[in-house]
Amino acid sequence: MNSVENLLEILQLKHLKDNQFEGVSETVGSPNVFGGQVLAQALNAAYRTITNGRVLHSLHSYFLEAGHLEYPINYDVSIMRDGGSFSVRRVTASQNDEVIFILSASFHKEEEGYSHQIEMKTDIKQPEELMSWTDVLEEYGSMLPTKIKSFLEIPRPVEFKPTHIANPFDKVDLPPYIDIWFKLKGDNADIADLNLAIRQQILTYISDYNILSVALQPHASKAHWGNLLTASLDHSMWFFREFDFSDWLLFSLETPSTGNARGFARGNIFTRDGVLVASVAQEGLMRPIKK
Template sequence: MNNTKELIALLNLDKLDNHTFSGTSVTIGSAIVFGGQVLAQAINAAYRTVPENRFLHSLHSYFLEAGDLTLPIQYKVDEMRNGGSFSTRRVTASQNQKTIFILAASFHKKEKGFEHQTQMESNLKQPEELLSWVDMVDKFGAVLPKSIKSFLSIKRPVDFKPVEVKNPLKPENKKPIEHIWFKLKGEIPEMDTALKHQILTYISDYNVLNAAFNPNGKEYSFANTMTASLDHSMWFFRDFDFNDWMLFSAESPNTFGARGLVKGNIFTREGKLVASFSQEGLMRPINK
């Protein structure tokens, strides 16, 4: 999967009946299904059961079991409520009759109201000043650890350019923050709000736990720690498009008890806040 067209095809589920849908999986380098894919496919299913004039404003989800890349995933949507302004859906994802993921999503009709937003940091390097993951492999591939080179070399529909670049050969403790510019690859078609939300949800599960690792980067990394997404929440605000770079801005307020919490915001390059997110992940040191 190397471009936006292929990503859209992955997220567009097959309809089995009015409330049941089926999807396939594509690896991003791990042996199990990528959590962002399940999130986005579940949103695809939920959107197909709500009125056209209602749009996703929040989601809350739990990852219960690792997904099998070789099996289809079935998404069952329950209509929990259809009110005057809001519609609520519950989505259950399963493989072989085993539930692997649950989602609660709320949809709201467009309304006018008060407005304010937090500001994007103004002193960050711009994407043109930074190396993408592909650039890093091209420039440093000969000295990168094999596992990191392999991960960075996976074909993806998204380009990532980290602002704070870590040296894997000289690990150090850093602030619990992470800033990454991202942009879709290939031709970007016209998108409705539902598709934008699905794609942004897919991307939001990349890079999340990095901020939680940073304060202990000298001792711990993805190489010596068992990691997994435990839950994921998002809130959607303003409209946007994918024609320019966008910023993933994350911070980790806490790691404790083999879990790390990360929260943050997603901005357009101009600084418009389009979404916020939070995730707690398993961060269990591997005892060798």
């Protein structure tokens, strides 16, 4: 999956009957279904039941079981409320009659009100000055640890450019924050006509990349992907303003706390000119593997 078209094919669900839909999976380098895929597919199912033009403003979800790549995922949407201003949907995802994921999403009609936002960092490098994951693979692939190299070799529809790339062989603890630019691959003409609902689904898909990795950074002298059992436990997002994918977006992440084999991370997504688009929060499992 290395294009926007491929991604849209994965996110667009097959309608079964009533408010029931079915999706297929594509690996991102993990043996299980990528959490961002389930999030975005569940959002696609929820949006398919919104007929009053309301727009997603928040979602909250829990990952209950690992998803199997080879089996289809069934999404069942419950219409919880269609009020005067808000519509709420609950989506249950299952495989082989076992619930693997639940999501609640709230949609809001357009209204006028007060507005403010926090500022984006101004002292970070621009994407043109940075190496992408693809660049790292091409330049240092032969020197990378096997698991990292295998992960970077998976084709993706998104390009990522961290503002700092840590040397995996340096066993030192790192700051509790990271900043990562990202952009959809391909020509802007391919994404110019995407409506807001699809753009939100794509952003939800991307939001599950990188977020748990920041919780490892303060423990990088000891912890890494090879000696931890990791999994997303929950995921929440809040959408604030219009955006598109014509330019790079910045995901600024921080980890306020880790403990009890769990890591908590949160982040803000900005346009290049500093407009705050969305905020994200996730807690994930970080269980040391005992030899």
